[in-house]
Amino acid sequence: MRRIVVNRTPSLHGAITVPGSKNSSLALLAAACLADEPVVLHGIPRISDIEIFFRIAADIGAVIHRDENDAVYIDPRNIHSASIDPINAGAFRTAYYFAGALLAKFGKVSVGYPGGDDFVSRPIDQHVKALEAMGASFANYTDYYEVEASELRGADIYFDTITSGGTINAMLAASRARGRTILRNAARDPEVVDTANMLIQMGARIRGAGTDMIRIEGVPYLVGCQYTAIPDRLIAGSFLIAAGATGGVVTVKDVIPEHLDSCLAKLSEIGLQVETSESTVTVIGDGKLKATRVRTGMYPGFPTDLQQPLTALLTQASGRSLIADRVYPKRFHHAAQLSRMGANIEVRSGVATIKGGAPLRGAAVHASDVRAGICLLIAGLVADGTTTIAGVQHIERGYENIVSSFQALGASVCEETFTSEDWLEAAGKE
Numbered sequence: 001m002r003r004i005v006v007n008r009t010p011s012l013h014g015a016i017t018v019p020g021s022k023n024s025s026l027a028l029l030a031a032a033c034l035a036d037e038p039v040v041l042h043g044i045p046r047i048s049d050i051e052i053f054f055r056i057a058a059d060i061g062a063v064i065h066r067d068e069n070d071a072v073y074i075d076p077r078n079i080h081s082a083s084i085d086p087i088n089a090g091a092f093r094t095a096y097y098f099a100g101a102l103l104a105k106f107g108k109v110s111v112g113y114p115g116g117d118d119f120v121s122r123p124i125d126q127h128v129k130a131l132e133a134m135g136a137s138f139a140n141y142t143d144y145y146e147v148e149a150s151e152l153r154g155a156d157i158y159f160d161t162i163t164s165g166g167t168i169n170a171m172l173a174a175s176r177a178r179g180r181t182i183l184r185n186a187a188r189d190p191e192v193v194d195t196a197n198m199l200i201q202m203g204a205r206i207r208g209a210g211t212d213m214i215r216i217e218g219v220p221y222l223v224g225c226q227y228t229a230i231p232d233r234l235i236a237g238s239f240l241i242a243a244g245a246t247g248g249v250v251t252v253k254d255v256i257p258e259h260l261d262s263c264l265a266k267l268s269e270i271g272l273q274v275e276t277s278e279s280t281v282t283v284i285g286d287g288k289l290k291a292t293r294v295r296t297g298m299y300p301g302f303p304t305d306l307q308q309p310l311t312a313l314l315t316q317a318s319g320r321s322l323i324a325d326r327v328y329p330k331r332f333h334h335a336a337q338l339s340r341m342g343a344n345i346e347v348r349s350g351v352a353t354i355k356g357g358a359p360l361r362g363a364a365v366h367a368s369d370v371r372a373g374i375c376l377l378i379a380g381l382v383a384d385g386t387t388t389i390a391g392v393q394h395i396e397r398g399y400e401n402i403v404s405s406f407q408a409l410g411a412s413v414c415e416e417t418f419t420s421e422d423w424l425e426a427a428g429k430e
């Protein structure tokens with residue numbers, strides 16, 4: 001087994017180039033499967049979720065490879081099957097995009113149930129609602145579900161809750177459905193807009209992405225294109241939060257600062273100096289952090305994916321902070337781990353109350369999901385002594401070269417392998 005070892009680091013300093021967005025890339029790769037010609041994608045990160053996608057795509061017949069310049073080439077013309085292996089599907093979140101992407105071509109798709117981070121409840125009823133409105137029917141089996149539609153028809157769909165994945169999936173299906181689809185109460189996330197922009201380059205007729213009403217006129221053929229994924233706003237936000245927690249100065253480069261608006265507003269409120277240029281953001285911390293209240297929401301609200309890293313920062317802010325996760329009220333597995341490190345944090349009904357300022361101490365902790373891992377890494381940087389983080393595979397779902405990226409900013413962090421006896425011994429010492 002592997003773990004990340006973090007030692008207290010006085011402050012992070014330096015600049016980091018932000019890779020392409022995981023959440024966009026997963027949607028763009030699915031959109032490429034919808035095309036009738038080869039597609040070339042740039043900015044696709046080297047993370048485990050993408051590797052799983054590659055595996056599935058190759059499995060169903062797509063030609064897919066990454067060249068020496070990091071461009072990802074996908075030729076969907078030889079896709080011969082719309083049966084997605086349930087084990088691969090369950091190893092990440094967005095296997096459900098294969099339903100939206102392959103239904104029009106194959107009339108029937110079978111997919112394993114979605115995996116990804118476990119926040120207790122992550123329903124996909126809105127995906128089902130949207131595809132059913134377009135004429136699909138669903139059948140559920142123990143390990144997989146089947147979606148079937150002899151023909152996909154445009155429909156007027158109102159999402160009962162704002163869902164980024166549901167909006168993208170419906171957009172994929174509607175791009176090749178017969179007639180017009182209207183998506184109401186659609187998600188406005190940058191990843192939705194990114195997917196729409198790529199589909200438009202492929203010849204799809206989509207208007208309104210980025211607003212809560214998207215209109216799609218289905219087309220029978222989608223051409224190939226070259227497209228670059230947007231930078232990962234969540235990775236950018238994590239490094240800026242880490243700078244703030246350690247009282248350092250970090251610049252994230254190649255970002256779209258507007259995508260970080262809610263995060264930057266919060267960091268300013270907390271007392272950090274934020275400087276932006278057209279494609280960079282710098283956070284300057286002086287170690288003085290003010291407690292705050294945060295409520296997550298769908299874009300442009302404060303992202304739930306930055307809630308966990310921010311929690312680590314707020315353990316260092318004197319006073320009482322409140323974090324309410326309205327998107328995933330049970331996304332607080334990291335709180336118990338922070339408590340092991342000495343944080344004064346209590347979670348009730350989807351709200352974490354943090355009494356900041358208590359010194360943290362290194363401990364053996366476990367990352368239950370991708371952002372919990374970053375939260376614990378940040379906590380490890382400000383804790384006395386050594387923190388060891390297990391569950392590295394979760395972090396690798398979303399962050400490429402996490403250890404070397406933090407090392408480049410001066411963090412005392414490394415990766416090591418360990419045995420379960422080592423783990424029990426470390427846990428026993430606390």
Ligand SMILES: CC(=O)N[C@H]1[C@@H](OP(=O)(O)OP(=O)(O)OC[C@H]2O[C@@H](n3ccc(=O)[nH]c3=O)[C@H](O)[C@@H]2O)O[C@H](CO)[C@@H](O)[C@@H]1O
Nearest residue numbers: 023093122123124125126127161162163164165166327328
């Ligand atoms: C791969 C990917 O892009 N993952 C992101 C995406 O996940 P994902 O697309 O799965 O999340 P959604 O945007 O769909 O979820 C938003 C909210 O809607 C609810 N919901 C969603 C679908 C549905 O059919 N029914 C329903 O009730 C969810 O429980 C959640 O409360 O957006 C989340 C919310 O910003 C992020 O945390 C994830 O990092």
Ligand SMILES: C=C(OP(=O)(O)O)C(=O)O
Nearest residue numbers: 093116117305370371398
């Ligand atoms: C929740 C996340 O990912 P996923 O939806 O892929 O599980 C995340 O990236 O924080």
